[in-house]
Amino acid sequence: MRERLPAGWVRWLLLGLAATFVIIFLAAQYQSANVHYGELPERETIAEGSAGELTDATLPSVEQMTAMVAANPVVRLDGAVAVWDAGQVAAVTAGRDVRILVAPPGLTEEQRQQVNDVENATITIIGTRVTGDMYVAVGDRAADWRAQFGRNDVTSALLTLIPAVTDQPDVDGYAYVGAWRAPTKSELDPVAADLRATGAHLGTGATLTSVPRRAAAEAFGTDDALVVALPAQPLDRPAPDYGPALAALFPGRPLVVMYGNWIEYHGPHADEFAEIASAGFYARFGDRLSRFAYPQANVLGVYLGRVADIRTSGLFDKPPPYRPFDPLRVALPALPWLFAACVLGFLALSGRTLLRPALAAPARFGTLRGAGLRDRLAALTALAVEISGLPDARDDEALTRAIGNLVVARESLDDNLPDRVARSLLNDAHRDLDEVARRLPYPGLRPDEYLRGRLA
């Protein structure tokens, strides 16, 4: 019995291991599709209100504004920035009572509610966000965003919204009025000189005060990015388009040009990401940029973060990046076979446990189980044969019973039944034989005597 104990332990150990492998396997089923080409330090998210997006604009009361709107079709509050092409807008408002209220950007929640409470305004513009009834006009292409954020031009939004709220058919064909021209030499030279000297040009009226160098380096992978920051350009005359001219002057260097909150990229790999970065950025943040007056530094910082994300996210059919050695991933293919080995071991040891009684069968392996009983059986059988040879006892019914019990006892031993069966039967036979022998004149045939002689 003692040498079987380790087998039992091993069996349970194998079962535990198999269970562990199943758990590891299930836990490893979580797979992420997160593939990066590089690791970026974590950036803090910009907290609401702390990004300088609010202005200190003050508004007249709702009643005053309502009175102003009633008096004039277009009311511009102090600080309002939105402008539009009067000719094209007049074409859609002709003959209709369309009243436009233009509020400055960067209002608090309360102030925005105040502006929205002016019920007689058909169109309400906060910053460059144009709303009317329950509609909001949102730009959806680069030209829209360039006009809206680079020149505060809301003509396109008005031409979309005014027909919608006055039940007119949509306007087909809209002409962008904010023209762009190549910069003159006298405009370009000071900018180029600044860029050569410091790598940045901060134009008069621009809210960018210093270039976020680290963000730029992360975004473009080099330290020599050039930044030009200019205020939003007026709509009434063509604006100088610095991007292409400067890109020609500084080939091979990343160049970011800001007009107001509009950001353009010129330089290496522009085809690969500039459009997607710009579309993603303005589609996501355009609504907030239009309502608030974010400083250019914050807008540029978020844009550069966006570019860095794109550059490191592996969107462009590059080979998969190197993956560091992961023991679990390397060992994982072996897991099913380790599990299978544990199962087989457990099965083998279980089989041993099941076969144990058969292994211990005396008939096959000659163990000593039941040996004493077999000796006693043999002795009693011999005694029964001896007694049956005597004429006085031949027909005794006790002898017959004893012989019957001895036969059954032999069968029970051969069938591997528990010892107590054979013992009980042998006791019966013993008693019967004793009963027969008592009537005989030979004391040596009493079973007690006979067995003492045989088994001693």
Add this chain to the structure above:
Amino acid sequence: MPSYWPVWVIGAVLLLAAGFATTFLPRWRARAGAREEAWVMARAAIESARVSRDAAYTPITQAEQLLARAEAIAADRGGRSAATAAARYARPADELWRAAAGA
């Protein structure tokens, strides 16, 4: 990478089967052994009773009935309780006949 899920499923099924087998097989075997044991004892008792009956010259109705009942139970074969019942009927019958023969 080839799919290994059959390994897991078959392995789990085998583990379950082995667990059930190691739990229930010994129990079932012990029960079968106990039944066999009871029947051996019952048959031995019935056989003894028959021998005693043949040796007794006077018929004893009560013993006849008891033995008949025991034989009827044994003829139907059955579980352990049937075997012990048969033995319980056969033994007093044996005793009665033995007493009659000894008298």
